[in-house]
Amino acid sequence: MSTRHTWTSSPPASRPSTLRRDQILVTVAAVIWVVGNLFGSGLIGSDDGVSDQGDGLFTDSTTLIAPDGPAFSIWSVIYVLLGAYVIWQWVAADSRWAAVTRLPAAASIALNGIWLVVVFADWVLVSVLVILGIAASLGFVLARTATLPGEGWAPTVSVSVTFGLYLGWICVATCANIASWLVGLGVPEDGTGPTITTVAVLLVVVGLVAFLLSRTRQQVFRTALAAAVVWGLSWVSWGRFTGDLENTVVGYAAAFAALCVVGLLVVFLLPQRRRAEVRA
Numbered sequence: 001m002s003t004r005h006t007w008t009s010s011p012p013a014s015r016p017s018t019l020r021r022d023q024i025l026v027t028v029a030a031v032i033w034v035v036g037n038l039f040g041s042g043l044i045g046s047d048d049g050v051s052d053q054g055d056g057l058f059t060d061s062t063t064l065i066a067p068d069g070p071a072f073s074i075w076s077v078i079y080v081l082l083g084a085y086v087i088w089q090w091v092a093a094d095s096r097w098a099a100v101t102r103l104p105a106a107a108s109i110a111l112n113g114i115w116l117v118v119v120f121a122d123w124v125l126v127s128v129l130v131i132l133g134i135a136a137s138l139g140f141v142l143a144r145t146a147t148l149p150g151e152g153w154a155p156t157v158s159v160s161v162t163f164g165l166y167l168g169w170i171c172v173a174t175c176a177n178i179a180s181w182l183v184g185l186g187v188p189e190d191g192t193g194p195t196i197t198t199v200a201v202l203l204v205v206v207g208l209v210a211f212l213l214s215r216t217r218q219q220v221f222r223t224a225l226a227a228a229v230v231w232g233l234s235w236v237s238w239g240r241f242t243g244d245l246e247n248t249v250v251g252y253a254a255a256f257a258a259l260c261v262v263g264l265l266v267v268f269l270l271p272q273r274r275r276a277e278v279r280a
Helices: 003-008 016-040 069-091 096-120 124-145 153-184 192-214 219-242 248-279
Strands: none
Touching: 016 069, 016 096, 069 096, 069 153, 069 219, 096 124, 096 153, 124 153, 124 219, 153 192, 153 219, 192 219, 192 248, 219 248
8 A cells, every 4th residue: 555545554343332422413503503604604603604703804706716606516526425424424324434434524514614603703813714624624634535545436425526526615614714804803805915926825725735635545535526526726716717806817816726626637647547547
């Protein structure tokens, strides 16, 4: 086994008592997530949604790296898939994919709800820390499933598609969240300095994607992760060309970064496909 995968060892399937505990933890996390979404959608506490919180720091025109509004529709897909995961992990008692992902998945689900509550409270710095926690939790999901043998379509959809999309989107969202916090501290939202910094951050995102793609052998996970990043970066580009905060340099840079991610995905998928053809 390649040394680059030595960090992905997975724990064995849970004992019955541990299994039930982990299933309950995932469900409790889902409750926290739902409550957080009630706050985030404005159904509890206020009529304002996320974009109106933090003195407007979370709008799609506050920072150069903020994706344009329609990009956030990806949450609808991720939320449906997360709900499916919560149900699936109850019925997949014998699945190793479920066993090794329950705890980090629960953390990422609960932290999503907590992030929404924190944003509602206008705690922008805390929101940065929470979203970093989400990213770390999703990284553990990727690591624990990196070399697992397939178990059919159910874990592929419930884990690889769900958490691949989630992690890919969080890669972009984390950068936007940090940028919002910095703008709140008084950093200019536009200009030469912010433009150069944003271009540099876009390069970091591409490098991060390359790192994450190299940490797993799961093709579906890789594809979902890259697709979410490309989606986010494409809407960053669109927003800088057509949105209220126009910046053509960042627009072109984000488009180029999206193309780089597509290229990376092809590079990581082709060798695996060729090996499969050779074995056939």
